Every structure is written in structure tokens, then in C-alpha cells.
Amino acid sequence: MSVASAPLREEAAFRPATRPVILVVAARSIQAVLFLAAVFFITVPLAWLVLLAFAGNFNFPSLVPTSFTVQWWHTVLSSPGLLHSVVLSVTITPVVVALSAVLCLPAAYALGRFNFLGKRVVLLSIFSINAFPRISLYIAMIPMLFALNLMGTVVGVVIVQLIGTILFMTWIPATGFAAIPDALVDAAHDAGASKFQVFWRVMLPLARPSIAVAAVLSFLAAFDEAQGTFLVGAPNYLTMPVRMYSLVLDYPVQFAAVFAVVLSIPSVVLMLLVRKHLFAGTGSAMQLR
Amino acid sequence: MRTEPLTASRGSALVLEQVRKAFGGAVAVDEVSLSVAPSEFVTLLGPSGSGKTTVLRMIGGFIAPDGGRILIDDNDVVKVPVERRPTAMLFQQLSLWPHLSVARNVSFGLELRKRPKTEIRTRVAELLEIVGLADFGGRLPAQLSGGQQQRVALARALALEPRILLLDEPFSALDTKLRVELRTFVRSLQREVGTTTILVTHDQEEALELSDRIAVLRDGRIEQIGTPGAIYDTPETGFVAEFLGAMNFLAGTVDGRLARLSGGITVPLDAVPTDEVGAGRVEIGVRPEDVIVTPDPGGAFVVERVTRKGYVNELFLRSGPVSLRAYVGKDLALEPGGSCALRFGHLHLFSARPPGGEADGEAPLATAPIDALAEMTNAREAAR
Numbered sequence: 048m049s050v051a052s053a054p055l056r057e058e059a060a061f062r063p064a065t066r067p068v069i070l071v072v073a074a075r076s077i078q079a080v081l082f083l084a085a086v087f088f089i090t091v092p093l094a095w096l097v098l099l100a101f102a103g104n105f106n107f108p109s110l111v112p113t114s115f116t117v118q119w120w121h122t123v124l125s126s127p128g129l130l131h132s133v134v135l136s137v138t139i140t141p142v143v144v145a146l147s148a149v150l151c152l153p154a155a156y157a158l159g160r161f162n163f164l165g166k167r168v169v170l171l172s173i174f175s176i177n178a179f180p181r182i183s184l185y186i187a188m189i190p191m192l193f194a195l196n197l198m199g200t201v202v203g204v205v206i207v208q209l210i211g212t213i214l215f216m217t218w219i220p221a222t223g224f225a226a227i228p229d230a231l232v233d234a235a236h237d238a239g240a241s242k243f244q245v246f247w248r249v250m251l252p253l254a255r256p257s258i259a260v261a262a263v264l265s266f267l268a269a270f271d272e273a274q275g276t277f278l279v280g281a282p283n284y285l286t287m288p289v290r291m292y293s294l295v296l297d298y299p300v301q302f303a304a305v306f307a308v309v310l311s312i313p314s315v316v317l318m319l320l321v322r323k324h325l326f327a328g329t330g331s332a333m334q335l336r
Numbered sequence: 337m338r339t340e341p342l343t344a345s346r347g348s349a350l351v352l353e354q355v356r357k358a359f360g361g362a363v364a365v366d367e368v369s370l371s372v373a374p375s376e377f378v379t380l381l382g383p384s385g386s387g388k389t390t391v392l393r394m395i396g397g398f399i400a401p402d403g404g405r406i407l408i409d410d411n412d413v414v415k416v417p418v419e420r421r422p423t424a425m426l427f428q429q430l431s432l433w434p435h436l437s438v439a440r441n442v443s444f445g446l447e448l449r450k451r452p453k454t455e456i457r458t459r460v461a462e463l464l465e466i467v468g469l470a471d472f473g474g475r476l477p478a479q480l481s482g483g484q485q486q487r488v489a490l491a492r493a494l495a496l497e498p499r500i501l502l503l504d505e506p507f508s509a510l511d512t513k514l515r516v517e518l519r520t521f522v523r524s525l526q527r528e529v530g531t532t533t534i535l536v537t538h539d540q541e542e543a544l545e546l547s548d549r550i551a552v553l554r555d556g557r558i559e560q561i562g563t564p565g566a567i568y569d570t571p572e573t574g575f576v577a578e579f580l581g582a583m584n585f586l587a588g589t590v591d592g593r594l595a596r597l598s599g600g601i602t603v604p605l606d607a608v609p610t611d612e613v614g615a616g617r618v619e620i621g622v623r624p625e626d627v628i629v630t631p632d633p634g635g636a637f638v639v640e641r642v643t644r645k646g647y648v649n650e651l652f653l654r655s656g657p658v659s660l661r662a663y664v665g666k667d668l669a670l671e672p673g674g675s676c677a678l679r680f681g682h683l684h685l686f687s688a689r690p691p692g693g694e695a696d697g698e699a700p701l702a703t704a705p706i707d708a709l710a711e712m713t714n715a716r717e718a719a720r
Contacts, residue, residue: 230431233398234489236418237425238445238496248444252435 099304119301136287143208143269151216159224185275207275212265223257259324349374349532355404364390366556375530379543382553397421424498426506432477439473463491483514503535584660586620599656621684627662628679635677
């Protein structure tokens, strides 16, 4: 029996080092302060926005409105075409996100899992969409959309909103796919799964948190998109942000506040819907804890 | 290089015939041939870069060989994709799917095979019972320890009822105690189930403990293959001798029935058929446990250092330019600075290494080892 034994791993390496109590307390305190700061900076502007939306009389030195009213809500909600905008926004945006997922996730998968000729060029060109002022891109697109008879159509609006989601929907899930250990993929093939079954049953569920993040960011990008939507969709298809921009200048600031609150509702709902996907990822790429 | 005769193919569970693989010009596996009997446990042992993992992954279908044939139950499987090969692999890294419960991990392959639900349920329960995790089916992998996860992975592999079970260093991610526990478990399970098994490892203890046969790989070739006892007792090359166990190499010159080492030390070669070596330069190989140390104030060797290895002490001995290591019983009263005399219980003679180079695997070795001394001392008994 040989004595020059196998490499021994030290047991101690598995135990976390015990730190002095004072450091633990300090770390916890800093954590608490940062958390409270985050809560403050997220909730206060929102609260102020809501306050503003109900403000009747609100002039400078006063920090809170001196009178309250629902007049602005009445004005906004009864403004002609608002319902149309809401329906338009709430239907077009999910279509854009779904289409973006269908088009971009396979690309994200390829970019995350394979090395191929021109991969860097693809990544860079996707990135370059967001590297220049968007308006120049839209202006360049308009002749094409004219040629294709897509100006002033829903399809044109969808295309123009899609542009803004591509970066999120490829880059973020690509890192999610890339972070999946090869052994998990090999094990699935080994167990008898075809390439598609591996993608569907292993890769997609494991990349889910990163896809959820990409979906949220894409949704917001599409939902808030106003420039291109206005250029392509006006005058027939005015989504909520487009309508807001066109009305804001004609009314007091409270009017815009109401719009902003209304525009926030879908984001909040979306966040609540995907929360569990963002935070409950088990051991995969975009795990947030 | 030594390979198995190719005639052994009939009735073998697995046969490799001159399998080759190169990665971008670098040869990883160079004409490896091997034949494995049904229910046999064969270990591919070698350092990193020896090609052992590449061989295993080619058997599993993860890598396509550049040439040669791979036969499982006499069928060439080279063109059969991973998902249809009758093999199952246990991976080095923890490889359970984190989003599926333990039970779903085990049932994954059966679900893909569209087996009836009731059959799947009983099979999963049975397998989890076998690996001692009957109550863990509902848990997620993250809630299990590393050792438990590897046992689930084993159940998952066995669920596929593979013809060949492939183990890719499956114990290396675990700490020492768990590793020993799990490999004992794997060995008894393999004996019980009788699945033909190929293990890849660089851990000699693992190889010695688990294998029916060990193939020592070096630079993409099988350097020696045989039972653990045969490989340990009669290593054919210096590389094998050093990789499996430890060995002292003493350069010397054969002179009649003596080998002369530098510094005027001579080693009697009474029982060695020296005519096989011829005269000239040789390497004398002695395993540290075969060095019999006797405290002797007039002895030629001086103890330089003593390292405690737990069940034995390792002595670093020197006499002029000659130095070697010996494993001795803990109760042998020798401290650094003490003098001693040596005898060798067992010698191996190798042809000399090329000057400045490492032992050349290609150079045929001169002799089989012999017992230079028949009697064993207490020290040697203790070392074993």
C-alpha cells in the first residue's frame, strides 16, 4: 500500500473564517444604511410624483401642496383619445417583447454557448444600435419604412420599438446562457435529451432569471419609446408616452405628473409579476439574492 | 507502449481499437486500444494532459475520435450520438440540474424515454433507496451536500441502465473523508449491479482501491495496463513506478553482480539476472517501503529529515551524493543526524534515463523486479 497519498484537501478550507464581532456589526450597519438610502431614493420621488398629481395649489417655498384636487386626473382621463392610447400601449408593448424574445433568444443562445466566426462583429453591431442617438437611426429608417408602406402602421410602430429591445434581449440572456456549466448540458445529452430538449428543459429554465431581467428592461424600453413611435405612428397610432409628450407643454406640470403615474402602473405590475423569477433563480446566472 | 491484443474483442463489453484524437495538431490520444470484459472495473490513470478524460469522453460520445473504432457489445458506436449511446457518465463537477428536484433529476432520462409514470415513480424510489437518499426526492439539489449530490448523480446515471458507466473523476470535488466514503460505496454498488465501469482519475489510491485493472496513461498512450497488484509490484517504466506509489531512483553502473552508485556505494544484485541488463548504466528503483533501515552508528547513511505521515514516518536519507526516501515504523528510534545502514527488500532495475531527461517511456526496461532479500524486517511490515 502506497503512502505517498492522494492530494489532501484541507477541511478548514470549507469553513468560513470567523470575523471579529465589531466588523460584523459595522458591515451590518453599512448594509442597513445603504438599504434605507435605496428605499428613500426610490420611494420619495414616486411619492412626490403622486403628491404632485393631486396638487391644486403648489408654489415654490412650500414643500407640500397647499390644496388638493382630482381635477388633473379628470382632465387626463377625459381627454379625447386617451383610452385609445392606453389600449395601444398595453397591446403593442407585450407584442414587441414577445417578438423580441422569439427573435433574440436564439441569437442570445448562440452568442452565449458557441464560438463562431464573426461573433464579436455581431455583438458589436448589436451594441452599436444603442451607441448613437436613436433619432438618427429612426430618420435613416423612415425611407425604408416608406418604401415598404409601413409608415403610419402598427407594424411600423412594432418594428421601431423592437429596435430598442434588441440589446437587452441578446446581451443579457447571452450571459445567462454562457454561465450555465457545461456539465449540466452534457449530463442532459447523456440522459438522452436531443439538442432541442436540452435547450427547452435545461438551458431555458436555467437562463430564466436573465431572461426575466431582459424582458423587464425590454418592456420598459418599448413602453416608454416615444421618438420613433411618434415619427412612424403619428397621427394614427399615438401611444401613451407620445400623447404625454404632445400634451405636456400645453398644461401645468401636474398634468404630466398624472401621466407619469399612469405610465408607471404597467412597470409596477410587471415588476410584481416577474419578481419571483428575478429572485428565485437557483444557482444560475442572473441570480439576485 | 503496451496495448491489449485486439483478438479479445468478442464477448467484451467495451473495445477501443487504435482510437486517435488530436486537438488542433496537438495529439491528445494516440492509438489507444483497450478491451474491457463485462462487469469489469477499469481505471484510466494518468496526470493531467495524459488524454484519459479525452478517452472517456470519446467513449461517452462527447468527443468524436479522429480514427479508430469504439465497440460497445460488439457494435461500433462512433457514429452514435451521445443521447443514444448506452453509456452514462458521472461528472467531476456537481452536475445536477438546479431547477429540478432530486426525484426529477433521477427521472429525467426515464421521462425522455416516455416510460409509464408508475414505472418511473417506483424506479426513482428504488434508486434513491439504493444511494441512501430515499427521503430526499422532494428536495432541490442546492439543499444537499456535495457528497449527497454526487450520490443523486450516480442514481441518475444508473437510472439510464447504461451498458457502460463512465466516471469522470467523480470524487475529486469532495473533501477527503467523503471521497473515501463515496468511492467505497461506488465500488460495492458496482460489484452488486455489475455494470461495466470506466473510471478516470489521477488519484492512485482511488485507482488501487477500486479497479479490477488499471491502465496508466501518459502523453495519450497506455503505458502499462494490468491489475493494481501487477502494476504496483512490476512497473514496466519509471513513469509508472513513480505515478503509482513512490519510488527512489538511484543511478548506477552494473559491474558483475554489483551495481556501483556514485560515492562508492554498492548494491548487491545477487538475485538479478544482470545479463539481461548487460553492463553499463542503470536506474535502480526502490520503493520507500522496501528500504529496510537499521540504526547503526557506523552506517553509511545519515537521516536528514523526518516527516510524519501518520501511520508511518518518512525518512530522508543521504550518503554523499546519494539520497533516498524510506517509510519506516513510527517506533524506529531515528532522529535527524542519526546514522543507519540500509538494505533493499525489493529492487526494480530500469535502463538508464537519458542524461538530463526524464525516464523515457519508450525505452524498454531491462528486467523484471526481483526480491533481492528474502527476509522482511519489522520496519517493512509496519510500512505496509
